[in-house]
Amino acid sequence: MASDTEDQQVGQFGTCCDELNQVMSGEEFEPLITLGGDDILYMSVGLIDIEEDEPGMVDHPVFFCPFCGTKVQDPEEIRARLDAADEDDDA
Numbered sequence: 620m621a622s623d624t625e626d627q628q629v630g631q632f633g634t635c636c637d638e639l640n641q642v643m644s645g646e647e648f649e650p651l652i653t654l655g656g657d658d659i660l661y662m663s664v665g666l667i668d669i670e671e672d673e674p675g676m677v678d679h680p681v682f683f684c685p686f687c688g689t690k691v692q693d694p695e696e697i698r699a700r701l702d703a704a705d706e707d708d709d710a
């Protein structure tokens with residue numbers, strides 16, 4: 620039931636359930652789950668004290684929807700993309 624949409628999950632976060640869809644729309648509040656500029660879905664997992672005016676947010680890639688458990692990103696693929704991005708930064 621409703622399994623014919625699996626191919627649409629790439630770049631379409633929030634299609635798995637109303638809860639994540641509401642977070643992604645971000646209309647009623649500022650979500651702590653956000654889509655990064657690299658098209659990777661991140662969740663803010665905490666605050667870090669960097670001794671500046673404002674605490675920094677600690678983000679971590681989200682592999683499974685925290686609401687319904689649907690796999691939204693592949694850990695190996697994300698890791699590969701982050702590693703590739705790191706190599707670009709070194710250049």
Ligand SMILES: [Zn+2]
Pocket residue numbers: 635636637639684685686687688689
């Ligand atoms: Zn979901």
